[in-house]
Amino acid sequence: DQQVKQNSPSLSVQEGRISILNCDYTNSMFDYFLWYKKYPAEGPTFLISISSIKDKNEDGRFTVFLNKSAKHLSLHIVPSQPGDSAVYFCAASAPSSGSARQLTFGSGTQLTVLP
Amino acid sequence: DVKVTQSSRYLVKRTGEKVFLECVQDMDHENMFWYRQDPGLGLRLIYFSYDVKMKEKGDIPEGYSVSREKKERFSLILESASTNQTSMYLCASSSYTGGRNEQFFGPGTRLTVL
Secondary structure, eight states: OHHHHHOEEEEEEEEEEEEEEEEEEOOTTOOOEEOOOOTTTTTOOEEEEETOOSSEETTTTTTEETTTTEEEEEEESSSSEEEEEEEEEEEEEESSSSSSSOOEEEOEEEEEEEO | OEEEEOOOEEEEEEEEEEEEEEEESSSSOSSEEEEEEEETTEEEEEEEEEEEEEEOOOOTTTEEEEEEETEEEEEEESSSSSGGOOOOEEEEEEESGGOOOOOOOOOOEEEEEE
């Protein structure tokens, strides 16, 4: 059972426009959410995160929105640039006692920004 | 900058071979993780470790084992490689401090089992 879902395998956006990537989760214990970006043949790189006590976090062109009641988060990229073309993974984390916090990842969305 | 390195970028092995994948991090992180990434499935956790000699199973541990003898090094072992273990393997590390939960990833090892 997938606890973190990214229902859009791919998204194409024109350069300069907004990209909106979506993610849904089912586990109400998740209290921290992250977005990673991955280029081919490279490891994922951390992009932005949000704690469940917030509903928005912004970092430059990237903004993450969290809707806890809907168990939904989204990543907005404005304006989109060709270099943003990559696979974006949503991840979520729940508290754990005495052990490392694990991340549960979605299946990823391939974003293509067209020049 | 956190650096996580993996011993090989590409690896080709035969069915039944024993395979070692090595991961080293240089930031004194307590936690280390092994994932595999397959198309349409995202990243799935195989094993993780929160201290030297400590290990816990992730979501898909079958067919794998791990070793953490030193804090900076975490090894993934395929005891007898099978074709369904052909995948991209990613190592990551993280720290307890600062209340942040992001993991830092290595470049990945593309393993092909023939």
